[in-house]
Amino acid sequence: MVGTANGSRTPVTPRQAFSVVNGGQDPVLRSGPGSIAGSDCGGIEFTREEVEALLNVKIRTKDKFNLKEKCEMMMDYIKKLRMCVRWFQEFEGELSFEHEKLKKLFESAEKKSNDMEMLMNAKEEELNSIIVELRKNYSLLQEKFMKEETDKLAAIETLMKEKDARMSAERSLASLKEDLEKAVRESSSANQKILSINDMYKRLQEYNTSLQQYNSKLQTELNQTSDTLKTVEREKAALTENLSKLRGYHASQQDQLASTKASLEESMKLKEALSSEVGCLRGDLHQVREDRDRQLLLVQDLTAEVLQYKECTGKSAAELGDLTSKSIQLEATCTLQSDTIRRLQEQLAIAEKKLEISDLSSLETRTGYEEQKRLNSELQIRVDEAELKVVEGEALRKKLHNTILELKGNIRVFCRVRPLLLDEGVDNETKIVSFPTTTETVGRGIELVQHGQSHPFMFDKVFTPQSSQEEVFVEISQLVQSALDGYKVCIFAYGQTGSGKTHTMMGTPGSYDEKGLIPRSLEQIFESRQKLLDQGWKYEMQVSMLEIYNENIRDLLASNRSCSTDSGSKQQYAIKHDASGNTHVSDLTIVDVRSSREVSFLLNRAAQSRSVGKTQMNEQSSRSHFVFTLRISGVNESMEQHVQGVLNLIDLAGSERLSKSGSTGDRLKETQAINKSLSSLSDVIFALAKKEEHIPFRNSKLTYLLQPCLGGDSKTLMVVNVSPAPSSVNESLCSLRFAARVNACEISIPRRQTSMRYLEPRLSYG
Known part of the structure; x- marks a missing residue:
């Protein structure tokens, strides 16, 4: 498929994209105006059958001793595999983009549904809080009302007691009056007692006066109590009215809640009511039309009668005027009925419009719900399909990637030339390093001039002094990815002192753009680990760091590391290789890590513990071989697979001549x-x-430690670092010759450590 400017694709026949290598014909590539710049695939699409056919091609030549023809066919085959891999990477990127887009749509739909649900819950909680508050107010008012009722009963009881006292006083006064009358009647017989009786009468009058005053006081208090009782009654009525209002407000709130919950039922009832109203209006319209027809018939009958009367009897003009006025009245009645019919028709149209709006609203609500439900199901199906395609694409990517790396060779060699330093003073001298620009050597060739003689070399990749750390890492990123696929990977930097090995591997501390291969590799591995979680892969990782100093192994992560004797070191750290090709160092500190930040902290800690020194060739010269090891254990329960990979990143100490380094004492032993x-x-x-x-692996601790990497059980890359200074031309030539020997080595195909049955994720390293 060929990309266009607006992002669309036009089909291209994939079978025309490449030819069988055995036929020796060049592939025909077709690319469109929207093909990606710098891509070798040029917009070509590959099918599964064509990829399988490409992987199963066997390279044959007419003359098996013609190595040049075989090499050219091999390069063509590698180019086709690169095109296939890059096409697949672009396709995988599109799938990932589509997967993210579908996932965002699904999340937005789900978020919208959750927001609606949260809004309804918030509304319901608000109404419930209002109801609770109203209930509290009702309880308070009821308590206040009960208290006032109690006070009222107490006041009534006090009033009744005072009334009883007044009645008893009145009874006493009545008895005294009777006694006085009796005394008056007996006054005639008891004259001698008149004076005493008069005194008694006066006292009785005084007592009567006091009783009358007390009675008036009681009457006043009774009136005040009555007024108080009326006030209490008014307050009770006001409280009762407030309570009824609160009850009404409470009922209205409950009705509002019920109306909110039953909006759909009300719409249906409204629809039915409108339907019935339309039916009634239609009946009224039919009746009015019948009345109008009857009136018209009556007008016609009256008109006929008028004519008949005119012809037959010739009645007077007065009767004719009456008939005319009746006719006018009937016409006015007809006009009025016509207006009534028009108004009823307008009402009918309005009612029908309301009914139609109600039907549309109900239909839109139901349609929107069904559409949302269907869209959610479609999005889920597309997400599942995209995830399945990503898993299948990842398996095919691993297969193609490992096929390309096997064809390139398991020991690959990159060459990197560092920039000239300011203090090297080569302004007036001839440059000793050049880079050919021919088609076959561009990006892979380097020439070194010594005493006027040119020495050309070819490697898998050559980096100029202008190449950045990012450009170097891009070339090894796929090799680092193989560690997650279950392979052993080894990358080591080789070169003379001051050629930039440590800068290539570790970079410049504190600078993001100048980060070396080790921190960039760790960032890529942890990012890939996070992405593979969606495919069911779970990884555990362990880190160890050591240095080989004066043929002794030092643990750079040991918490209580101290300078031990040579014999003590040999006894403490021993290198062992098991039957599976795994390398173990006894008593070596191994740390479980979960993020690149933890590994960066351990790297800084190891860098502070590493042995460095000053020589005439380098201010900060690494005096030991630094070995960083990352052990990876991955488990996929759904696929029932378990993989174990190892990533070794090694910064070798720089080679140097004793005559140039000027080393003495400890520096001499180190050199x-x-x-x-x-x-x-x-x-x-x-x-x-x-x-x-x-193979003399046991001649040194370094070669014995690297035995699995060099002996064919690992994917190995050597980065040879070269100094462009004329004073280092002899060491640079030795380094390039050694790298050429390494590039010419052929070893067996590395094995992938994987198992199809489920294993517990554990690490068995020493």
Whole structure:
């Protein structure tokens, strides 16, 4: 398929994109105006059958001794595989973008539904809080009302007691009056007692006066009590009225809640009511039309009668005027009825419109719900399909990626030339390093000039002094990815002192753009680990760091590391290789890590513990071989797979000549140990290149530790670092020759450590 400017694709026949390598014909590539710049695939689409056919192609030549033809066919085959892999990466990116888009749509729909539900819940909670508050107010008012009722009963009881006292006083006064009358009647017989009786009468009158005053006081208090009782009655009525209002407000709130919950039922009832109203209006319209027809018939009958009367009897003009006035009245009645019919028709149209709006609203609500439900199901199906395609694409990517790396060779060599330093003073001298620009050597060739003689070299990739750390990492990123796929991967930097090995591997501290291969590799691995979680992969990772100093192993992560004797070091840290090709170092500190930040902290800690020194060739020279190991264990329960990968990142100490380094004392011993271990590495590489039966891995701790990486059980990359300074031309030439020997080695195909049955995710490293 060919991309266009607006993002669409036009079909291209994939079978025309490449030809079988055995036929020796060049592939025909077709690209459109929207093809990606710098992409080798040029917009070509590959099917599964064509990919399988491409993977199963066997390279054959007419003359098996014609290595040049075989190499050219191999390069063509590798180019086709690169096109296939890049096309698949673009396709995988599109799938990932579509997956994210569908996922966002699904999340937005789900969020909208959740927002609606939260809004309804908030409304319901608000109404419930209002009801609770009204109930509290009702309880308070009821308590206040009961208190006032109690006060009222107490006042009535006091009034009744005062009334009883008044009645008793009145009874006493009545009895005294009777006694006085009796005394008056007996006055005639008891004259001698008149004076005493008069005194008694006066006292009785005074007592009567006091009783009358007390009675008036009681009457006043009774009136006041009556007024108080009336006030209490009015307050009771006001409270009762407020309580009834609150009850009404409470009932209205409950009705509002019920109306909110039953909006759909009300709409249906409204629809039925409108339907019945329309039926009634139609009946009224029919009746009015019948009345109008009857009136018209009556007008016609009257008109006929008028004519008949005019012709037959010739009645007077007065009767004719009456008939005319009746006719006018009948016409006015007809006009009025016509207006009534028109108004009824308008009301009918309005009612029908309301009914139609209600039907549309109900239909739109139901349709929107069904559409949302259907859209959610479609989005879920598309998400599942996209996830399945991502899993299948990841499996195909791993297969193609490993096929390309196997064809390129398991020991690959990159060359990097560092920039000239300001203090090297080469302004007036001829440059000793150049980079050919021919088609075959561009990006892969380098020439070194010594004493006027040119020495050309070819590697898998050559980086100029202008190449950035990012450009170098892009070339090794797929190799780092193989560690997550279950392979052993080894990347090590080689070169003379001051050629930029540590800068390539570690970078510049505190600078994001100048980060080295080790921190960038760790960031990529942890990002890939997070992405593979969606496919069911769970990874556990462990880190160890050591250095080989003077043929002794030092643990850079040990909490209580101290300078031990040589014999103590040999006894403490021993290198072992098991039957599966795994390397173990006894008593070495291994730390579980979960993020790249934790590994960066451990790297800084190890860098502070590493052995460095000053020589005449480098202010900060690494005096030991630094080995960083990341062990990866991955489990996929759904696929029942378990993989174990290892990533070794090694910063070798720089080779140097004693005459130039000016080393003495401890520096002399360090230089001799470094040169001896690098010489042992050279012996191993030469033995592998010659395919000798005995490979001298045990000649040094470095070669014995790298035995699985160099012996064919690992994917290995060597980055040879070269100084462009004329003073270092001899060391640079030695480094390039050694790298060429490494690039010529052929080893067996590495094995992937995986299992189809489910295993518990555990690490069995020493």
